[in-house]
Amino acid sequence: MQDEYFDVIIIGGGINGAGLFRDLCEQGVRCLIVDKSDFGAGTSAAPSRLIHGGLKYLETAELRLVAESTHERNRLLQNAPHLVKPLPSMLPAFSWLRGSWAALRTLFGSTSAPRSRGALLVKIGLALYDFYGSRDRMMPRHKMLRHTAARQMVPALTERITAAGLYYDATITAPERLVLELIEDGVAANPDSMACSWTPLQPREGKYLTFKRPDGSTLNATTRYVVNAAGPWIDTVNGHLGEKTTFIGGTKGSHILLDHDELVRQLDGRMIYFEADDGRICLVFPYEGRVLVGSSDIPANDPDSVSCEADEVAYFLDSL
Structure with a gap:
């Protein structure tokens, strides 16, 4: 099979490309997803192993992002419980009020985060985190501990702490497995779609997109839509497509x-x-x-x- 037509070609087999591939395949769209190496081998294989709701983005008032991220975290806990698990978390504070003024400045457009976060700021932040994470909630709300209770729970904590906030996020044991499962779901939903790893895009010439297969042969493909989901390689892929860009500052x-x-x-x-x-x-x-x-x-x-x-x-x- 040398020349193929696909409704959509997705370049990049990380979590974003794989998720899109699955969604489109389940809607009957014929897709090709390719990656220059293994699926999920790039950024998706090297995160902190957290599925978090973006607690730190509260400091820069990115509230819509926090609401979206916490909802997606909760949905992953529901939909992939074999990989995504609740993670009880502790956020120590070293004063009561420090950082409050810096936090107030975000209400007037400041994008700088506080250098230090006192217990009051931790309490407010975790309350907001609970509020924005209430949609499809899967885990308990936060609570605050004073110095003695926090050190009883985790004796290795430094004596300098004033208080600590307890809250929940989530962790994923094997993010690359989630990527693979999404791609497998897509192929099962639409067997006319294709998933090709170790198949890098070649510089474009003419109407075809050309991909080099592991055996040295080439796949020439045409499409109505190309989705560049290559993560930190987005500009490289755009260059092969004939568009010079500098979207990514790595x-x-x-x-x-x-x-x-x-x-x-x-x-x-x-x-x-x-x-x-x-x-x-x-x-x-x-x-x-x-x-x-x-x-x-x-x-x-x-x-x-x-x-x-x-x-x-x-x-x-x-x-x-």
Whole structure:
């Protein structure tokens, strides 16, 4: 099969491309989804393993985004309970009022987050998080703990904390498996559709989109619609399509995994969402018998060459 017509061609087999592929296939649309490597092997395979509702976006007043994200989190808990699980979480505070003025400035258009978040701000934030996450709610609402109760729950917490907020988000054990299941659902719903991994797009010539298959052969395809779902490779794909763009200004978010049985025991299935000394929010939670710590946010323009550097590892360890 050399020349094929598809109603829609989706370039990029991560979670966004796979989700769209499934939805369209279930509506009878003949689709082709391709990826230059394995499905779910890019950004979708390297997240923090959180399915979160965007708590941090409350600080910049992106309320619609929080409402949408929490709803999607709740739906994933319903629709993929074999992969997505509730994650009890704790947000320590080191004062009662710190950060309140910076938070008020967001009401007047400021987009800068507070450097520190006192217990009052944590309480307000978690109450809003509960409110915007009420649609299809699957998990308990938040509650606040004073210093003594918080340290009784997690003795390893520093004595400097004033209080802590307890709330729930969600975690996913294997995000790449969710991607694969969505693609399998799409093919099952519409067997005329195709899913091709390890099939990179070639520079466009003429009316066809040409893809190179793992065996060296090519697939030439035409379509009414092309969806570029290539994530950090969006501009590269656009270049192959004959459009020079600079939509993506890349950043990387690194994480590390620690073998630390005592920390796993102390966390007891919880995530700690905490402030580093520079005010940046970090996270630590148990994952597959180890401890996941993250994340950084560093400019990186080449997604094919990113890695976790030694200074990032040192930052994470110092933050703990």
